[in-house]
Amino acid sequence: MLKFDHVSKVYKGGKKAVNDLNLEFNKGEFIVFIGPSGCGKTTTMKMINRLIEPSEGTIYINNEDIMKKDPVKLRREIGYVIQQIGLFPHMTIQENISLVLKLLKWPEEKRKARAKELLSLVDMTPDYLDRYPHELSGGQQQRIGVLRALAADQPLILMDEPFGALDPITRDSLQDEFKKLQKKLGKTIVFVTHDMDEALKLADKIVILRGGQLVQCGTPDEILREPANEFVEEFIGKERLVQAKPNITTVEQIMNPRPITIMSGQSLTEAITLMKQHRVDSLLVVDENHVLEGYIDVETIDQNRKKARLVGDVILPDTFAVEKNALVRDTIRQILKKGMKYVPVTDENN
Ligand code: ADP
Numbered sequence: 001m002l003k004f005d006h007v008s009k010v011y012k013g014g015k016k017a018v019n020d021l022n023l024e025f026n027k028g029e030f031i032v033f034i035g036p037s038g039c040g041k042t043t044t045m046k047m048i049n050r051l052i053e054p055s056e057g058t059i060y061i062n063n064e065d066i067m068k069k070d071p072v073k074l075r076r077e078i079g080y081v082i083q084q085i086g087l088f089p090h091m092t093i094q095e096n097i098s099l100v101l102k103l104l105k106w107p108e109e110k111r112k113a114r115a116k117e118l119l120s121l122v123d124m125t126p127d128y129l130d131r132y133p134h135e136l137s138g139g140q141q142q143r144i145g146v147l148r149a150l151a152a153d154q155p156l157i158l159m160d161e162p163f164g165a166l167d168p169i170t171r172d173s174l175q176d177e178f179k180k181l182q183k184k185l186g187k188t189i190v191f192v193t194h195d196m197d198e199a200l201k202l203a204d205k206i207v208i209l210r211g212g213q214l215v216q217c218g219t220p221d222e223i224l225r226e227p228a229n230e231f232v233e234e235f236i237g238k239e240r241l242v243q244a245k246p247n248i249t250t251v252e253q254i255m256n257p258r259p260i261t262i263m264s265g266q267s268l269t270e271a272i273t274l275m276k277q278h279r280v281d282s283l284l285v286v287d288e289n290h291v292l293e294g295y296i297d298v299e300t301i302d303q304n305r306k307k308a309r310l311v312g313d314v315i316l317p318d319t320f321a322v323e324k325n326a327l328v329r330d331t332i333r334q335i336l337k338k339g340m341k342y343v344p345v346t347d348e349n350n
């Protein structure tokens with residue numbers, strides 16, 4: 001759907017904003033570009049949208065070089081939300097939403113109907129259509145901003161830090177809403193942020209840039225498991241993983257593992273066979289909602305060696321060490337850092 005082939009951008013004055021980007025994405029993917037300020041995110045978005053031309057290389061949408069596309073056709077393929085969007089204060093919500101539709105020469109009736117339809121997507125009633133932006137809350141305004149990008153129903157939507165200026169709670173709920181909407185509408189999204197929490201939450205693929213250079217591209221899972229280098233580790237924010245998310249309690253939130261199940265009727269030997277099959281070196285104890293209850297890793301077990309039994313090359317303590325909260329999270333962090341494989345085992349009857 002979207003491909004970068006040796007794409008670079010050098011601005012006048014010699015500033016290399018993007019350096020030899022090679023990437024490929026599928027239809028329907030939620031792609032998040034992330035990196036510190038000045039790393040080339042907005043430049044990349046502008047190149048996709050053909051607001052600026054690459055100095056070198058080619059960007060393809062559906063295997064077509066975008067520079068060779070008809071401009072009207074390109075508008076029909078790409079929706080764009082620029083950085084620091086603001087709604088136009090002197091325009092009604094209806095006018096704001098259907099701005100692009102007007103440019104695309106949709107008739108008035110159709111524009112109105114579309115605006116109404118879009119509002120219903122974010123559970124807002126049609127009486128908002130005639131209001132002005134200042135009559136809406138910040139979160140509602142941001143929703144309208146998003147709707148504006150979705151208005152013309154283009155298959156590819158570019159969004160440059162659209163939730164940047166929101167308070168954390170509004171932001172959180174908008175992120176959830178937007179992710180659901182994207183799944184439902186099947187759009188391909190290229191989304192820019194400098195906030196790793198946001199990236200981890202929204203993305204199917206995360207692209208990490210630094211100084212115009214690609215540092216790593218992967219699923220959130222891959223990036224958490226195997227950060228390419230210290231810059232990425234730093235950027236993920238090991239502290240943030242633990243502290244800013246006191247509610248990291250579900251296994252899925254951490255790394256989306258495939259659980260193996262140990263039934264309570266199974267013997268320890270059977271359990272260990274299963275663990276070996278899956279090359280498990282840690283046991284993560286979760287409840288029926290996959291909420292983390294505790295863990296056992298080899299080191300912990302080693303410290304409790306006296307109470308533990310040795311079976312094969314896996315040592316298990318007599319009872320699971322069920323330790324919650326900070327300690328558990330800290331251990332997960334360490335395990336992630338070591339790149340150890342971490343597969344949870346559920347004991348359905350316990
Ligand atoms: P980001 O969106 O990641 O913060 P940008 O893509 O806006 O980064 O900018 C990347 C680099 O290119 C920065 O060093 C910026 O100063 C420079 N830059 C951006 N736009 C221009 C321009 N029009 N002319 C010259 N340099 C620019």
Ligand code: MG
Pocket residue numbers: 041042043083160
């Ligand atoms: Mg930017």
